[in-house]
Amino acid sequence: METCRAHCLILPFPIQGHINPMLQFSKRLQHEGTKITLATTKSLFKTVNEVSGSISVKAISDGYDEGANGIAPEIYLLKFQKVGSETLTELILKLQDLGRPVDCIIYDAFLPWCLDVAKDLGVRAGVFFTQSCAVNNIYYHVRKGLLKLPLEATEVDIPGLPPLLASDLPSFVSNPGPYPATSQLVVHDQMEKIEEADWIFFNTFYKLEEKVNDWMATTLPVKTIGPTIPSMYLDKRLVDDKQYGLNLFKPMTNACVSWLSERSISSVVYVAFGSLAELDVVQMEELSWGLRTSNYHFLWVVRESESKKLPKDFVKETFDKGLIISWCPQPEVLAHKSIGCFITHCGWNSTLEALSLGVPMIAMPQWTDQSTNAKFVKDIWKMGIKAQPDENGIVRRDAIGQCLITVMEGEIGQEIRKNAKKWKDLARQALEEGGSSDENTKDFVSKLIQS
Template sequence: MGHENKAKKAHVLIFPFPAQGHINPMLQFAKRLVSKGVKATLVSTVFLSKTTFSDPTSSIDIQTISDGFDEGGYNQAGSPDVYLPTFWSVGSKSLASLIKKLVDAGHPIDAIVYDAFLDFALDVAKQFGIRTAAFFTQACAVNSVYYHVSKGLLQLPLPGPKVSLPGLPPLEVSELPSFVCHHGSYPAWFDVVVNHQFSNIDEADWVFLNIFYDLEKEAVDWMSQFWNVMTIGPTIPSMYLDRRLENDKHYGMHLFKPKTGTCMNWLSGKPKSSVVYVSFGSMAELDVVQMAELAWGLKGSNCYFMWVVRESEQAKLPKNFIEETAEKGLVVSWCPQLEVLSHESIGCFLTHCGFNSVLEALSLGVPLLAMPQWTDQGTNAKYVEDVWEIGMRARSDEENGLVTREIVKHCIKESTEGEKGKEARKNASKWKNLARKAVDEGGSSDKNIDEFVTKLLGD
């Protein structure tokens, strides 16, 4: 960038959907912008700003808007059918007020990078003549499916057992996002991911993808026919990839407080590659029967395991399970996932296959055992096993729909000791190197971020 541009500091508003899996990648992207001389302001909801555990030393400014539920957020609303339309109505007005406040305070905005879920942000930005970038926090494959549904190119309910879409491998119906393969489930969420995401995206100046090009290049090339697409990921803290952002070890915001000392001390006493790390993220909920099958499968594997069970879920654990597995297992309410995944004692990651978790494991070279639950996770699991070949799927029993304890035990053994596990570890190491190469100086994702910043400064 030329010297004449350095006097001006571009200001970008970062607006994620208020959930951990959406906040983290967009917050990390904001740090990348700051490292390149951009002022970044993260937009949080009033409730989340009061309840999240944030980093006081962060270089990111935080401003708040209302989602209509300032005392309790999503839980106060009670259901997505109440929360989502209220957020769209109240949030759009509140966002417009925030932009006006920042302009009046001498902090005009050059661009808004908004979660693609939040289509109203683009409409608000256009009122102020502000450029926009839609940010996809989910995989290209998943968003391609949603796009085809939104345009009527993929009819629901699905007519056949398989689906073929450009840039994607053939997909079984069960490998499609749950909002599509289980047509009619969660209609409020379906409305967001299908109708809202693509309602006005053609008007966005950029479309950002939280991947690196090699990960889904066929899908990226297909998307590039319609939009000004840029791959800018994986957006995980720099110290786990390129190490160019000093001390950038954490996302900087947590919905739950991690038990860092407990986790890391326990892991430090375990042999290399011996621990199965188990986590189903911040939203997925197993029923009591499935929780028991998973628990006894972990015990039956006779492997060391560290299992994240949120406080709200711990009552579902079998009676005396924690006591009976104390020699081999650790159950915690939350953990610092990146620190855990990067620890040498971790042998594999049993995961719901949320896209952030997949990207983190892939970027750190950790093989996966996929046990998807809903939304995009089934599609992610397909890619984990058959496209990226960095793990395997624990498939549910056809008769009872459960991932039984026998299946859990078998899959853990295969992942940690079998040939599939060895191959997955080798491939995970390959993808780790490609992920780092993408964000290194001059890498594909780094170049795209530079291009975005240069465009902001040049106008």
């Protein structure tokens, strides 16, 4: 029985974009001397072979052990809360009986009921936010009634943040109607009891969001612990840590890396919209033509569920200049010398990866936090531009082509690349040279082990 190390149980929300950063944080905690148990749902557990080294993986139930496809979000979340609370409690008590008591639960902010489980069992708890400080500060102000919905003004002023237009806000704030259950979760439920958590972890680093972090730290126990991307791309402290270690989609690693290696330096446009965003048929056609008529090679990730939206014969007709794949190891692609820019939906994981690896961005935000991230990419961090949609919300082929020329060539592109290098260096420094991110991680582990 181990008695010299604290034991953290990590519970992410069971989707790729939430699992990856929490798994990466788990690896760093383990490296600092903490025993880790990663808990996931039974349906996801069936797909997991090995996660990383000695990280133990255990299953709890969300009430849908054969999968929850087609289940309405509001029904799924209620069932997960009821069944998840019961089975998480059972798991923690079982680990205690086995001589491996849990000292701390680090839970995804999308699972706020975990805090009640921790309190009932007398276990300390840290809440992990997979989105930026800025976005969660907006949600916090809505939850506290400091930002009233529906919005009445076209511009809002929130402490710690630059002036924001309504269109810069997360979609669950600017237009909560289409997704009421998800809006309730991210704007209200995940913020409800965060003051009661022992720690609040943000997947960001201090220099990146200094002002908003300072404001939130005046009232909340916040810690910036990012960027949580594989160590070999930043500080190289974790040997052989090149992949996150768990993929819900099968990456076509050899195909895309071999293809990229045949291209010249900074010549390829990488295009990806994450694991959830869905483009409509018109937008897919416009993007296809924008890429096809450009002067650049492109690598485009099109999930299998989205591939039917591609124009007929597009893959065959662009074979000489483009590669379309269903999934890829994104950090490895972004770190490749042939990548010149990244057309992205600006999901937080993708934004943080591009920023940490110094890749200029063309933002095409779709929903949730992406408009806010795009605002910061363009106007605050100045390492990309935003592709402007027309009155129907479609970014047309000509706009895409002009964005590519702007970023890949000319004075604006040079300035963006200079800023991209600056943020890449600061991201590495945050972990490598005693920056606040790694210091926060070490401080947390030290206090946990000593107590």
